[in-house]
Amino acid sequence: MIILTGGAGFIGSCMLARLNAIGRTDVLIVDSLGSGTKWKNLVGKTYIDIVSKEDFRELMAIGEIEDADAVIHMGACSATTETNADYLYDNNYQYSVDVAQFAFENNARFIYASSAATYGSGSRGYADTETDLRPLNMYGYSKHLFDQWIRSEGMEGACAGLKFFNVFGPNEYHKGSMASLVSKAVPQILATGSVTLFKSNDPAYADGGQMRDFVYVKDVCSVMIELLNNPTLSGIVNVGTGKARTWNDLMNAVFSAMGRSASITYVDMPESLAKQYQNNTQADMATFRRLLPEFTFEELENTIADYVNGYLTQEWPYC
Numbered sequence: 030m031i032i033l034t035g036g037a038g039f040i041g042s043c044m045l046a047r048l049n050a051i052g053r054t055d056v057l058i059v060d061s062l063g064s065g066t067k068w069k070n071l072v073g074k075t076y077i078d079i080v081s082k083e084d085f086r087e088l089m090a091i092g093e094i095e096d097a098d099a100v101i102h103m104g105a106c107s108a109t110t111e112t113n114a115d116y117l118y119d120n121n122y123q124y125s126v127d128v129a130q131f132a133f134e135n136n137a138r139f140i141y142a143s144s145a146a147t148y149g150s151g152s153r154g155y156a157d158t159e160t161d162l163r164p165l166n167m168y169g170y171s172k173h174l175f176d177q178w179i180r181s182e183g184m185e186g187a188c189a190g191l192k193f194f195n196v197f198g199p200n201e202y203h204k205g206s207m208a209s210l211v212s213k214a215v216p217q218i219l220a221t222g223s224v225t226l227f228k229s230n231d232p233a234y235a236d237g238g239q240m241r242d243f244v245y246v247k248d249v250c251s252v253m254i255e256l257l258n259n260p261t262l263s264g265i266v267n268v269g270t271g272k273a274r275t276w277n278d279l280m281n282a283v284f285s286a287m288g289r290s291a292s293i294t295y296v297d298m299p300e301s302l303a304k305q306y307q308n309n310t311q312a313d314m315a316t317f318r319r320l321l322p323e324f325t326f327e328e329l330e331n332t333i334a335d336y337v338n339g340y341l342t343q344e345w346p347y348c
Contacts, residue, residue: 030077032097032137034059034128035104037079039201040142040193040246042070044101046348047250049075057097059085059104067203069347082124089131099257100132102141107168108207109146109305114167121171126178129188138260139188140253145242145269145310147173147192156313157192157267165305176265186263189256191249194269194312198246198332199340199348210276211333214283215341223292224283226276230303236295237277240309242269245332247348255321262320269312270326282330286337 031048035041036058048056054075061081062068071079080088082104088094105121125141132139146169147162148155160180164170176190197209214224226237234240249268256262277293284291298306317324327335340346 030055030057030097032057032059032094032100033076034082034085034100034102035142036060036076037062037067037070038103039070039198039204040196040249041101041103042074042200043198043246043348044103044250044253045071045074045076047254051254057094065203070200070203072347082120086124086127089127094131095135097132097135097137099138099140100128101253101257102128102132102139105142105172107144107204109166109168110206111168117167117171118174121168122174122178125175129175129179129184133184133187138257140256141175141188141190143176143190143192143265144169144172145192145194145267145312147176148310149307151307151310154313155267155311157265157316165307179265185265189263190265191252191268192266192312193249194242194244194267194310196244196246196249198336199346200246202346210279211283211336212341214280215287215337218284218287218289222289223294224280225294225296226280227298227302228295229308230298230306231308234308237280237293238275239306240273240275240311241279241307242271242273242311243279243329243332244269245327245336247332247335248326252321252324255324264316264320266316266320267312267314268317269310269314270329271312271314271317272329273309273311274329278329279333282333283337285330286334287342 033056037060056076058076058079149163149165197211201208217224228236281291
C-alpha cells in the first residue's frame with residue numbers, strides 16, 4: 030500500500046493519476062476535500078479510501094496502519110501568505126515529523142515535498158547542500174524546519190526530500206491565489222485579450238523580466254516515480270529545470286499556445302508583496318544530476334502548450 034498525503038491536492042492528485050497509470054491502485058489518500066472543487070481532482074482515479082489528517086494521526090499513534098511500503102508526503106499548507114505561524118508549525122512541520130517517523134518505523138519508502146521557498150531571497154544561493162538559509166515567510170520556514178529535522182536525525186540517506194521550484198499544471202485550480210499565473214492568464218486572455226504582470230521593483234530587472242525556474246507537474250511526477258522505483262536514490266534535492274525563465278517568456282508561451290499575439294500590461298507590485306519578492310530563482314541541479322543523470326525536463330514552451338491546449342481550454346481540465 031502507498032500512503033499519499035495531500036492526495037486530492039495539486040501535485041498529489043497528479044501523482045495519484047501517475048500511480049494508477051503504472052498499476053498502483055492500492056493508495057490510501059490522506060486529505061480533506063472541504064466545500065470547494067478539490068474533489069474534482071480525484072474523478073476517474075482509483076484509491077482505497079480518503080482519511081483526514083486528524084484521523085491519520087490517530088491511526089499512526091495507535092498502530093493501526095502496518096502494511097505501507099511507501100509514504101509520499103505532499104500534504105501541507107502551501108500558501109506563502111499564510112500568517113498563522115502556530116498553524117504552519119503544526120501542519121507543515123510537526124505533522125511532517127509524525128509522518129516521517131511512521132514511515133521510518135515501518136521501513137516504508139519516504140518521499141516528501143520541501144520547497145524552494147526555503148531559500149528566501151536567494152542571497153545564499155540555491156544549492157540544496159546549503160543549510161544556513163533565511164526564508165522570507167513562515168511557509169518557507171516551516172519547510173526549512175523539517176528539512177533540518179531530517180538532517181539532524183541523520184535520515185537524508187533514508188528518504189527523498191524534494192525542494193520544488195515553481196510547479197504548474199493541471200489540477201491546481203482549487204488553489205485560488207496560490208495557483209500558477211498560467212492558470213489565471215488563460216481565462217484573462219479569453220475575456221480581455223490581454224494579461225497583466227507586475228512591474229519590476231528592482232532596476233536590475235525589466236518589467237516582466239523577473240525570473241523563475243518553472244517546472245511542469247508531469248515532470249515532477251515522473252521524478253517521483255523514478256525515486257519510488259529506486260529507493261537507494263535519496264537526499265534533499267532541488268526539483269526545478271535548472272533554467273530560469275522570465276515572466277514575459279511564460280506569458281509569450283501562453284499567447285503562442287493560444288494562437289494569439291502577446292498583449293501584456295504591467296501594474297505596480299503591492300508593497301506587501303515587494304518586501305518578500307524573489308526576482309530570480311534557479312535551481313542548482315548538481316545533486317539532482319548525480320541522482321538522475323539521464324532525466325530530461327520538457328522545454329517550457331512545450332509544457333505550456335500541453336497545459337493550455339490539453340487542459341485549460343478543455344471542457345474538463347483535470348488530469
